Amino acid sequence: MTTMTKERTINGLDTTQLVATVDAIKATPALARFQFRNRNRWVDGGENHSTIRDFYGAGREDDSRRASFEFVNGEPPVLLGNNEGANPVEFLLHALAGCVTTTFVLHAAARGIRIESISTQMEGDIDLRGLLGLDDSVFPGYEEIRMKMDIEADCSSEELDELLAYTQKHSPVCNSVCRPVPVVVERVARRRGE
């Protein structure tokens, strides 16, 4: 089994930078404070566009991105759209898969576990009577999200299971879904002419 002392990069992560980052945060906890941002513009019907670029973190405004990331939300015809893009609840699954995967890979690297592959299949159940306001007893969000992860790595099954449980407890998106996060919505402009 390859150990961290033999190679600087493990699972594509620079462990020297990882250790330096953790040490810097231990010395100055405020460096761990990040603020992520998004701008979104409605186009028509179920289509809207997001623009993501800047964020604050590690004590400064980030300037590493030379261009913005642009994403399109859409809806399928059965939900009154034209498949302009994946829909928002599908993007939530993408965010969740990515965060659990990256959190797993990060903590594997910190433990010296070398990952060969991770493939995840996920599904989430929603009853759209909640969205439509047809029954107040129906929860409007996902009732449950299931992730099935196929992971190959140079450690025992027990270590993988323990690391996966640790990952669930520490993944930012997983915890933003499985635990309540305040969402504050504010209207900032009055209607035209006021």
Add this chain to the structure above:
Amino acid sequence: MTTMTKERTINGLDTTQLVATVDAIKATPALARFQFRNRNRWVDGGENHSTIRDFYGAGREDDSRRASFEFVNGEPPVLLGNNEGANPVEFLLHALAGCVTTTFVLHAAARGIRIESISTQMEGDIDLRGLLGLDDSVFPGYEEIRMKMDIEADCSSEELDELLAYTQKHSPVCNSVCRPVPVVVERVARRRGE
């Protein structure tokens, strides 16, 4: 003010189809049951790719998408990546913006409110000591997400405020974030050679 009886399409949504959908669900509630899916594959470091296409809803497997949607999660250099894509917590903001916007547009159409524009700015705060496991008292998810929405429409400010409050209560992604949703993670394959 234009009313629903004068035009079939409002806010880009076919209100005839909307009313027919609602009537069908009222008659057969099982039509409102949807299952959305995603497949994700780890590439390296903080990079992983999602593939989204099929879903179940309205009583059948959807076949409207002629190609898959593909999305790339990445991380910026300060988080040990190369900006391969937006990162998962940013995709969560995109999903949330899109869902609140679409839910608002949908219920505006149902009420005969014509929307001219919606622009949203959002930010979310995270303390990455949670992700890194450096302090168990730090919540790993977003501490708070704020959305500032600039909405222009042919109704009063009071109607917009009421509709926005209604939207928050019925948006699937908003409720998947501000209320707890079970996330079940299961490992489906043993390590190679077992």
